[in-house]
Amino acid sequence: MDDIITPEEERREQDCKRLRTRHPICIKCGYDKHPAALELAHMVPKSIHDDGGALCRNCHREESDAEKDYPYSPETDNPMMETIGRYLMALAAWFRGIAGTLEGFGQWLLEQAHVLLPIEGEST
Numbered sequence: 812m813d814d815i816i817t818p819e820e821e822r823r824e825q826d827c828k829r830l831r832t833r834h835p836i837c838i839k840c841g842y843d844k845h846p847a848a849l850e851l852a853h854m855v856p857k858s859i860h861d862d863g864g865a866l867c868r869n870c871h872r873e874e875s876d877a878e879k880d881y882p883y884s885p886e887t888d889n890p891m892m893e894t895i896g897r898y899l900m901a902l903a904a905w906f907r908g909i910a911g912t913l914e915g916f917g918q919w920l921l922e923q924a925h926v927l928l929p930i931e932g933e934s935t
Contacts, residue, residue, distance in 0.1 A: 822847070830865045837867040839874070839908050841916070864905070874908075 816824075826846035827833050836843040850871045853863040866874060885893045 832865065835865045837870055838864045838905075839866055839870040839912060841912060842867040842870075 823846060826835065826849070830846060830849055830851055834843075835846045835849045837849060842848065849865045849867055851863050852866040852871045852874060887893045
């Protein structure tokens, strides 16, 4: 058995570290064909908090475009409350996106259940 790590295997390992998962998938559209086409997208600016998830490059650009209309620095006399408010709004937007993906996948599973033959040993 050859224990030499190929350059491609090293790149895939780096992709998994960068995306913080062994099975990266775009949480918006479900793309999972190649981890190099996925990016770690932050819900709020990294300087505020380091949470996020994988998005394909297309979905990341779409999601990030709206962020350009909002300043990164707090603009009120209560920056802590403003930061928490922004974080919660961003989290809600992420959950809406994930919910849409889950709903679409659930619908697809229901459609597949009607066209696939039953698994051997299961009753219909």
